[in-house]
Amino acid sequence: MREVCIVGAGMSPWGEVWRESLRGLFVDAARAAIEDAGVDHIDSMYVGCMSAGLFVQQEHLGPLMADYLGMRGVPAAHVESACASG
Numbered sequence: 001m002r003e004v005c006i007v008g009a010g011m012s013p014w015g016e017v018w019r020e021s022l023r024g025l026f027v028d029a030a031r032a033a034i035e036d037a038g039v040d041h042i043d044s045m046y047v048g049c050m051s052a053g054l055f056v057q058q059e060h061l062g063p064l065m066a067d068y069l070g071m072r073g074v075p076a077a078h079v080e081s082a083c084a085s086g
Contacts, residue, residue: 007038008033008036008037008039010028010031011029012025013025023068026065042071044075045065045076045077046077047078051080063076
């Protein structure tokens with residue numbers, strides 16, 4: 001099995017963020033993670049989000065977020081597992 005590691009992390013603001021879009025929250029956190037890792041590209045993307053379908057009517061987050069980041073073509077998946085999603 002190939003070794004895998006997390007080399008960077010980023011977070012979006014917590015709390016009452018009603019004026020922020022899902023796109024804005026994601027892009028800010030993802031760019032912070034990429035900057036923290038000090039890399040110029042990523043091999044894949046995993047998006048953990050609880051209830052995006054319920055709150056913003058969007059279920060297909062992986063490829064959508066890759067597009068928002070300007071990384072179209074990077075393998076991307078959405079993981080939803082209630083409160084354990086993130």
